[in-house]
Amino acid sequence: MNQQCGIQKIQKNFRVFSNMPMKQYTRFKVGGPADLLAVPRTRQELLAILTAAKKESVPVTVVGGGSNLLVSDQGIRGLVLVTTDLTSDICQKKGPDETILLTADAGERLSSVCRYTVTHGLSGLEFCAGIPGTVGGAVMMNAGTATQGIDKAVHGLDVLDLNTLVASTLKKQDLCFTYRRLFLANHLILGIDFTLTPKDPDVVRKTVAATVKHKQNTQPMSLSSAGCFFKNPDPETPAGKLIQDAGLKGESFQDAQVSTMHANYIVNRGNATCQDILTLKSRIQKAVFKRCGIMLETEVRIIGNKGKNDE
Numbered sequence: 001m002n003q004q005c006g007i008q009k010i011q012k013n014f015r016v017f018s019n020m021p022m023k024q025y026t027r028f029k030v031g032g033p034a035d036l037l038a039v040p041r042t043r044q045e046l047l048a049i050l051t052a053a054k055k056e057s058v059p060v061t062v063v064g065g066g067s068n069l070l071v072s073d074q075g076i077r078g079l080v081l082v083t084t085d086l087t088s089d090i091c092q093k094k095g096p097d098e099t100i101l102l103t104a105d106a107g108e109r110l111s112s113v114c115r116y117t118v119t120h121g122l123s124g125l126e127f128c129a130g131i132p133g134t135v136g137g138a139v140m141m142n143a144g145t146a147t148q149g150i151d152k153a154v155h156g157l158d159v160l161d162l163n164t165l166v167a168s169t170l171k172k173q174d175l176c177f178t179y180r181r182l183f184l185a186n187h188l189i190l191g192i193d194f195t196l197t198p199k200d201p202d203v204v205r206k207t208v209a210a211t212v213k214h215k216q217n218t219q220p221m222s223l224s225s226a227g228c229f230f231k232n233p234d235p236e237t238p239a240g241k242l243i244q245d246a247g248l249k250g251e252s253f254q255d256a257q258v259s260t261m262h263a264n265y266i267v268n269r270g271n272a273t274c275q276d277i278l279t280l281k282s283r284i285q286k287a288v289f290k291r292c293g294i295m296l297e298t299e300v301r302i303i304g305n306k307g308k309n310d311e
């Protein structure tokens with residue numbers, strides 16, 4: 001009841017959408033309505049809406065490009081804060097030992113940052129080429145390949161504590177990254193400093209082009225998905241191989257399908273629901289466990305309210 005009242009107050013005072021289908025904000029094209037959804041364009045606007053949400057005890061969920069998310073069919077209660085408009089000029093300055101510090105706001109597309117590094121001949125993020133989403137999301141997910149993550153290039157972060165709404169700067173040594181994860185509960189990343197090294201722009205361009213081409217040739221980049229669905233149990237045991245060996249390539253439930261191109265992708269062929277994808281996920285986990293005793297863990301973040309039949 002109180003929360004409903006808080007939601008109405010925020011709705012009245014800010015540029016927000018109510019009952020916005022989350023399928024419009026995820027690459028999977030899946031997800032029920034968010035009570036409220038805001039896409040702030042400045043840090044001031046962001047802070048004002050977060051202050052109101054805190055005052056009214058309205059829970060906040062942060063979403064970047066939505067490329068690693070599976071949102072429940074029941075949607076998300078409270079306020080969804082989309083960071084994609086929190087951008088400003090990407091800039092660079094000299095760092096220590098001949099390095100360059102590149103600064104980007106969290107809502108900047110990772111693809112724009114990669115393009116900038118090509119134009120300016122900066123090396124260190126080539127392996128991230130072709131990964132969709134924002135730089136904030138990429139840092140939060142420690143995005144990368146099976147063997148390297150973006151943490152390698154992170155110098156420091158500007159963050160906002162979502163409990164106190166106090167901003168601070170965290171250095172690399174303050175951060176705890178693991179495979180596909182940064183441990184940073186209840187914080188919003190505002191900006192990122194990367195440490196890069198100068199390199200011949202042609203060499204950077206060729207590496208980036210080869211990385212993108214390899215991704216396009218091996219992964220269903222143009223279909224609706226959230227990228228690799230499961231974490232690799234270890235770098236030598238790719239989840240995709242385990243799924244393929246269990247005979248599940250092309251397996252489907254309703255419109256959710258194990259990609260015929262890359263078995264660690266679940267794709268939405270059009271009208272898959274979150275529940276369809278979760279059903280297929282369970283089938284995959286059971287079949288792989290039965291065959292080799294490994295329980296696959298999800299890499300995709302599953303968020304939102306649970307339905308009656310959800311696990």
Ligand SMILES: Cc1cc2nc3c(=O)[nH]c(=O)nc-3n(C[C@H](O)[C@H](O)[C@H](O)COP(=O)(O)OP(=O)(O)OC[C@H]3O[C@@H](n4cnc5c(N)ncnc54)[C@H](O)[C@@H]3O)c2cc1C
Pocket residue numbers: 027061062063064065066067068069083106107130131132133134135136137138139140141142143144145187188189190220221222225226227228301
């Ligand atoms: C076709 C395809 C290919 C992909 N290939 C790869 C790949 O090769 N390697 C790889 O690692 N991933 C890959 N992914 C997954 C995804 O692109 C990455 O995880 C991406 O970095 C997520 O960024 P995002 O902005 O979309 O984050 P979202 O999906 O919006 O969010 C992911 C998580 O980060 C949090 N978050 C987002 N922004 C912020 C912020 N500013 N502050 C605090 N928390 C935040 C969210 O709350 C959520 O928990 C792929 C996805 C697709 C669809």
